Amino acid sequence: IDKGERLRFLHRAFINVVNEVGVDVNLAADKQHVAAHTVQFVAGLGPRKAAQLLKIMQTKGCVLYRSQLLEDRDITTFMRACVWRNAAGFLRITTNTSMWNDESLDVGQRYNDDGDIEMAGGGPLEGTRIHPDSYKFAKKMASDALEEEEGEVCLKRVMHPSKSHMLDELLLDTYAVHLEDSGHGKKKQTLLDITSELKQPFADPRRLHHLSTGPGSGMRAWELTKREEFNLIMGESDRVVKGGLLVSTLQDTVAHVKVARIMTRGGRDDQDAGQAGVASKIICRLENGLAGVLDAEYFGDNDQERRHFQATVKEDQILACVIIGVQPETYQVELDHRSSSIAKAENINPADKAAKKKTKVLFVRRNITHPHFQNVSRTKAIALLQAMNRGEFIIRPSSAGMNKLTVTRKVFDNVCSEVQVTMHDQPTKMAVGRVLEVDLFGSKHKFEDLDELAIGLLEPMAELDQKLIEHDKFSTQDAEGIRNKLREMKAAAGRSTPYAFGFHPVQQGAFTLYWLPGTRTVREESVRVVGDGYMFRKMVHGSLNRLINYFKAHAMDAQPPAHHRAPAPSSASGGARGASTWSQQGGGGEGGGGSWGGSWTGGG
DSSP, X not given: OOHHHHHHHHHHHHHXXXXXXXXXXXXXXXXXXXXXXXXXXXXXXXXXXXXXHHHHHHHHOOOSSGGGGGGOHHHHTTOOHHHHHHHGGGEEOOSOSTTOOOTTOOTTEEEOTTSOEEEOTTGGGGGSSXXXXXXXXXXXXXXXXXXXXXXXXXXXXXXXXXXXXXXXGSOHXXXXXXXXXXXXXXXXXXXXXXXXXXXXXXXXXXXXXXXXTBTTSOOOTTOOOHHHHHHHHHXXXXXXXXXXXXXXXXXXXXEEEEEEEEEEESSSSSEETTSSSEEEEEEEEOTTSOEEEEEGGGSOSSHHHHHHHXXXXXXXXXXXXXXXXXXXXXXXXXXXXOHHHHHHHHTSOHHXXXXXXXXXXXXXXXOOOOTTBOOOOHHHHHHHHTTSOTTXXXXXXXXXXXXXXXXXXXEETTEEEEEEEEEEXXXXXXXXXXXXXXXETTEEEEESSHHHHIIIIIHHHHHXXXXXXXXXXXXXXXXXXXXXXXXXXXXXXXXXXXXXXXXXXXXXXXXXXXXXXXSSOOEEEEEEEETTEEEETTEEXXXXXXXXXXXXXXXXXXXXXXXXXXXXXXXXXXXXXXXXXXXXXXSOOTTOOOSSOEEEEOOO
């Protein structure tokens, strides 16, 4: 593995471990020579923000509660709310430092204006992994478990080992359904995590025994089996075949190998080719550096083919073979040169074979270490995203130039969106720039590193995507299906004007607003997700409801001449042309509309 790959895997491992275990931020500020280096791996921070945070804390003292970071003007100059929200759950607040110089205060406490001690932030919850956004759920669970009033005392009691078992009596399924019905989303896993944290705050989640070999093997969790070591070094993985057998992904694939040595039998075993006898075994070298062994029984399908191969094979010759076995311990593979085996392997998926032949590398590999960066093509990135959740993304090299990167993001199943990033002030042509710029339809966004790009732009865009897709006016039908549905609604509703959102029929990752003011012609207007809202008619609307309300009031207006932000909605619409009062077809929320498409009643 080259140095860049080693650094990438090491960086990823540090991020995973640090965020699993958490960071005592007060101890890190106090003992910077020992503990400070871990802070940079906290989600959302990075080296620069971590260094600035610790420098300020060393001057101003300990953090008493997490939201205190947002109350300090010096800290908020580099730690925006979105950065804090990503990092907060992994920052552990403790008194385990000499910087905590007030023994009267505990974690999550402060002095009020009268000099009395009061609960601050989440109180005892500041010493847990529970995110500040979920403090209200934890307080409610503690209160219900003990049947006491919410507060600091209740939290401390439920977190005591003698009382924590009472959390098991809570009906979390019922509470999760209630929260979902109340608009909080799916919270079942969050409630389970809160229960675990209240019982054992910041318990180390890392397993003590090896996952593959089990607790009786004597292997530590961080030790690698020979198979795992092989896969990491070779960049391969395992797959399960019929019968539950675990085999390497190399197996049953066709490889072009180079003959390194010909072994013969002639009077004694294993003589060199220059001596008497015919070839009985071929030692080969694969393109990836592995050694391959081709035994005589696999030279051909019949005696004639085998004799012909033995008579014609030469060193340095290139052979096509099927890999029929992998030996991770010795880094060797077993080969099969029979024509029937090669034909069978190649016919497993002819489309994949044809695609591989057509594939060309259109980018230069970059020396960039980041969990979301991969040196892959657009086709490969889209294929990888198919198995990921909506909103996840891959940062990859761009074929547009060495100062460009492309972000491929999963919007929906089989729907991806792409954003191009221009890098400025690159230390080398292969490295990431110190300034990253994204131009979204004339609106320029600048970031200092890939973490800030992810938190400040990509994650908000993913959230906006999902809000639109989950809206009751959104349809996953194709364009023609939406048009036909609107015509049916128009015929049934008379003067009402139905509308709906859908995916753009041509532009991947974009959206379209479909609406039918007349009887046949469906109008279609583009809706784009940008960093801070939805772009519609060259204006950025901060929320989907604002976009819908603007559309209702200005549907028949001429489009604005230039890109600008839409004004905030006011209580009076004031003389909009072509639309006056809106009708709701049962049960729609803010923004009007029925269960599938919205409509309005035209006014004079």
